[in-house]
Amino acid sequence: MRRSAILAAFTALGIAAAAPALAQGGQMTLQAYAGIFRDNYTEVVVNPFTARSGTQVQYFDGGTSAQMLGRLRAQKADPQTDVVIMDVTTAAVACAEGLVERIDASTLPVIGQLGEMAREAGGACGPAVTYDHLVMVYDTRAVQPAPTRWAAMWDPAQRGRVAVSAPPNIQGLALTAILAKAASGDWRNINAAMPRLRELAPNVQTFTPNPDGYTLILNDQVRFATGWNARAQLYSDQSQGRIGVVLPEEGTAFQINTINVVANAKNRAQALAFVAHALSAEAQKAFTERMFYGPTNPNAQVSQAALNRTALAPQFRERIVGVNWDEMVRLRESWNQRWRREVIAASGR
Amino acid sequence: MNAALLLLPAVLILAAGFLYPVALLGRISLNRTSDIGAMEPDLTLATFEKVVGDDFTWELAWNTATLAAGSALAATALALPVVLLIRAAPPRWRGLLSLMAIAPLLVSGTARIVGWLAILGDQGLINAALEGLGLATEPLRLINNLTGVRIGLTESLMPYACLVLIAGLGRLDPRLEEAAATLGATRTKTFLRVTLPLAAPALLAAFLLTFVLGVSAFITPRLMGGGRVFVIATEIFDLALETVDWPAAAALAMLLLGALAVALVLRTALTRSARA
Amino acid sequence: MTHLRLEGLTRRFPGAAHPAVDGVSLQLPKGALLALLGPSGCGKTTTLRMIAGLEVPDGGRVLVAGQDVTALPPHRRNMGVVFQSYALFPHMTAAANVAFGLEMRGIGRAERRARVDEALALVGLSDLALRKPRQLSGGQQQRVALARALAIRPDLLLLDEPLSALDAKLREGVRDEIRALQQRVGATTVFVTHDQTEALAMADLVAVMNEGRVEQLGAPEEVFERPATRFVATFVGRAARLPGKVEGPGVVRCGEVALRFSPSPVHGGGPGWGDAAGTTVELFIRPHHIRPLVEGQPADNVLDAQVLRRTFTGDVVALECATPAGTLLAELHGGTRGASAAVGSRLRLGFAAQDVRVFPA
Numbered sequence: 008m009r010r011s012a013i014l015a016a017f018t019a020l021g022i023a024a025a026a027p028a029l030a031q032g033g034q035m036t037l038q039a040y041a042g043i044f045r046d047n048y049t050e051v052v053v054n055p056f057t058a059r060s061g062t063q064v065q066y067f068d069g070g071t072s073a074q075m076l077g078r079l080r081a082q083k084a085d086p087q088t089d090v091v092i093m094d095v096t097t098a099a100v101a102c103a104e105g106l107v108e109r110i111d112a113s114t115l116p117v118i119g120q121l122g123e124m125a126r127e128a129g130g131a132c133g134p135a136v137t138y139d140h141l142v143m144v145y146d147t148r149a150v151q152p153a154p155t156r157w158a159a160m161w162d163p164a165q166r167g168r169v170a171v172s173a174p175p176n177i178q179g180l181a182l183t184a185i186l187a188k189a190a191s192g193d194w195r196n197i198n199a200a201m202p203r204l205r206e207l208a209p210n211v212q213t214f215t216p217n218p219d220g221y222t223l224i225l226n227d228q229v230r231f232a233t234g235w236n237a238r239a240q241l242y243s244d245q246s247q248g249r250i251g252v253v254l255p256e257e258g259t260a261f262q263i264n265t266i267n268v269v270a271n272a273k274n275r276a277q278a279l280a281f282v283a284h285a286l287s288a289e290a291q292k293a294f295t296e297r298m299f300y301g302p303t304n305p306n307a308q309v310s311q312a313a314l315n316r317t318a319l320a321p322q323f324r325e326r327i328v329g330v331n332w333d334e335m336v337r338l339r340e341s342w343n344q345r346w347r348r349e350v351i352a353a354s355g356r
Numbered sequence: 357m358n359a360a361l362l363l364l365p366a367v368l369i370l371a372a373g374f375l376y377p378v379a380l381l382g383r384i385s386l387n388r389t390s391d392i393g394a395m396e397p398d399l400t401l402a403t404f405e406k407v408v409g410d411d412f413t414w415e416l417a418w419n420t421a422t423l424a425a426g427s428a429l430a431a432t433a434l435a436l437p438v439v440l441l442i443r444a445a446p447p448r449w450r451g452l453l454s455l456m457a458i459a460p461l462l463v464s465g466t467a468r469i470v471g472w473l474a475i476l477g478d479q480g481l482i483n484a485a486l487e488g489l490g491l492a493t494e495p496l497r498l499i500n501n502l503t504g505v506r507i508g509l510t511e512s513l514m515p516y517a518c519l520v521l522i523a524g525l526g527r528l529d530p531r532l533e534e535a536a537a538t539l540g541a542t543r544t545k546t547f548l549r550v551t552l553p554l555a556a557p558a559l560l561a562a563f564l565l566t567f568v569l570g571v572s573a574f575i576t577p578r579l580m581g582g583g584r585v586f587v588i589a590t591e592i593f594d595l596a597l598e599t600v601d602w603p604a605a606a607a608l609a610m611l612l613l614g615a616l617a618v619a620l621v622l623r624t625a626l627t628r629s630a631r632a
Numbered sequence: 633m634t635h636l637r638l639e640g641l642t643r644r645f646p647g648a649a650h651p652a653v654d655g656v657s658l659q660l661p662k663g664a665l666l667a668l669l670g671p672s673g674c675g676k677t678t679t680l681r682m683i684a685g686l687e688v689p690d691g692g693r694v695l696v697a698g699q700d701v702t703a704l705p706p707h708r709r710n711m712g713v714v715f716q717s718y719a720l721f722p723h724m725t726a727a728a729n730v731a732f733g734l735e736m737r738g739i740g741r742a743e744r745r746a747r748v749d750e751a752l753a754l755v756g757l758s759d760l761a762l763r764k765p766r767q768l769s770g771g772q773q774q775r776v777a778l779a780r781a782l783a784i785r786p787d788l789l790l791l792d793e794p795l796s797a798l799d800a801k802l803r804e805g806v807r808d809e810i811r812a813l814q815q816r817v818g819a820t821t822v823f824v825t826h827d828q829t830e831a832l833a834m835a836d837l838v839a840v841m842n843e844g845r846v847e848q849l850g851a852p853e854e855v856f857e858r859p860a861t862r863f864v865a866t867f868v869g870r871a872a873r874l875p876g877k878v879e880g881p882g883v884v885r886c887g888e889v890a891l892r893f894s895p896s897p898v899h900g901g902g903p904g905w906g907d908a909a910g911t912t913v914e915l916f917i918r919p920h921h922i923r924p925l926v927e928g929q930p931a932d933n934v935l936d937a938q939v940l941r942r943t944f945t946g947d948v949v950a951l952e953c954a955t956p957a958g959t960l961l962a963e964l965h966g967g968t969r970g971a972s973a974a975v976g977s978r979l980r981l982g983f984a985a986q987d988v989r990v991f992p993a
Contacts, residue, residue, distance in 0.1 A: 073596070099392055175594055537705070
């Protein structure tokens, strides 16, 4: 209440740039992931924003990050969305192509509150809004005792019972980096990861789990899969614990979503206000507690129970492999080829 | 003048639905991609050079052509007895049987693949039966590999082959086979000496159509290949929707389109010279 | 000596109310030509197809030279069939078409060639041996089909409407050719046609079929002159049809006049049926049996007539005449008496009692 009053005063003084959160009423369009992300994000982030600002938010199902990028490219001359949430690797492309706005703490003070990694993730454009991380998911009915390491997927008894998303999917890239780090101390060292991946290959049922690894486990098709923590946690809850989620001892890597204001957005003021809200401690806390995405705003006072289900819990900190996605994108093509020639070709099915 | 006017809607639809997107694709293929994947406007053939110069492209082309040719051949060969059966059936049954042969076209590709999973999966119908009968201890790997894609693609191409053969063999006078029989030809001889040679143009047409469809097939290789089957269509998908390298995706798509166009021209020339 | 014998041959198509062929029995001597004559749907083609083995009978037997072939598939029957559409193999030359049956019999190359040449020479097509069917005229295709059927030296030659696909002009010539050829090679032949002229001109025996049954089997003259049933009388040749009532033995009242006829066993209802006075009947009188009479010239039946219509067709003048018995059609040769009668003029017409056919109505 008091804060908005101060902001109102700034606006009155004509310092519009500093007061985006105040934009009252109007409407805007948010482009982000569909499905359970949409359901939960709408409930705990979008709706409170609308209640407070009076701004109507259209939530547009963007599909995958690549599809969202495609839409931004196609609508470059006449953008139909104002804010976009997508994967950091894709966002970097959008940033480089000028499809999203360059933004920093001077435009949006809340950015100053974010952690260093969150600020750097977006480069010159929008910062990280959620952290997710690679997990191993498994069928708790079929696998006992509960596994704690990626190595469980290597068990010869699991032949044909593992689903792994291969590169260019980022799950495959992340898994490779994790194995490289575990084997050599350097996540970039693909030579160290390759022997382990080749050993895994015979156990793999599919390298393109469809629709996803969680569903394949629930359909009894596989017992292990790679997955993203947030969705895995939700599926775990929804399946009454059928799906087990492990942050393996060998390590994990972050998947980062950044939030951006679309270049030449029609509702820029509302868009900036929404971004500010999405990055606020309050929204970050709410979304973490709802869907177990790691908060990017360290001020978020997340409950211990929720925190323990993210990679940010203290006991997991040292397991995080510091993958630099900017660098990863440059390595991607060669990793991709090595997977195809050495891993998938060796999977012998 | 009037005829030209009647063609106008078709021309407009073709222009809007095909020519414009292809032109757009062609334009994108001339752009450049930066090392982080950003598309930079340009007018360069560099992407084409990269794609054509990459051994993997030729591997993809080979995979695509052999998969499509094999599946088209199998689909055509399997459709032939089906269509011969339909042809031999009493006239009042023919419509219904023809409908049944092409009914799979009414089922979405994804739904069909879910069905195949239940049949071909490691715990699917076939493996359960084999295991139950004690014929196998290890499941036969029938899906998420090339075998699975071959099976799925063959099945998905069969209705098209049936459609072409029903039309083609419908014109084949059954009296010809009767004449062969009265001249002393057994069923086998009749088939080999009369039915098959006369069905050849229809078989070729069915093969070519299913081959072209097989070359551009995406859903089956993607969903039944388990990530082990690399064809041009899946690569275009990966380039467009995983690595967002649109120029490379567009260049590959243009090359595929060009190859199909060349094949079509050759085919037309071939049939024309055969007719002359 | 009987070469072909059909015994109670029956075929019932599923879903059809009546059998397509209903107990057909007949015998054909060696070397003879039988015409199966009837309207479309009478079962003549189905009968032919059962003889060839292309249709499986539901009952009855087919015997060739005393052998029951009913259970044999067509490729083991040794019958030469000429189809209505000829059914030449379009991807083979004329010579290859003719050679096909020989090849199937495992006849060696040299003999095959000789027999193909012979068969093509027989039909006068030696020059066109290497043409494909589509490069041949209809008549030439027909002759290739004939050569193909004859080359296998068939036990039976079966022709299904072989002339129907030809031009009207060609038909007569080809008809005579086929007949001559058939007699030359001595092939026992069954010939299906709906054209009575063809049947009468070519056949040794005519079987008139209707609704799956043989109505009459006999020599062409017999069938034409002494139709056994009302159907045969209607279908074969033309006739004036007059309704009447029997007055006594050999006398029928038609309208205002009594007409005389010679009762005979072939007249439908069996011996003596026509004696019963009061029976309703139909009289058939063929146009060529009617003659104009001079004043006082006697005849079994004499009618006063007035010309209603006159049609000149070259050789023949057709007069449609009103008489007290009903409308009669008379056909007179040009130049004969009465042929020049104008419309409206009056004539006396006469005809013999033996030329009047009477059938129960």
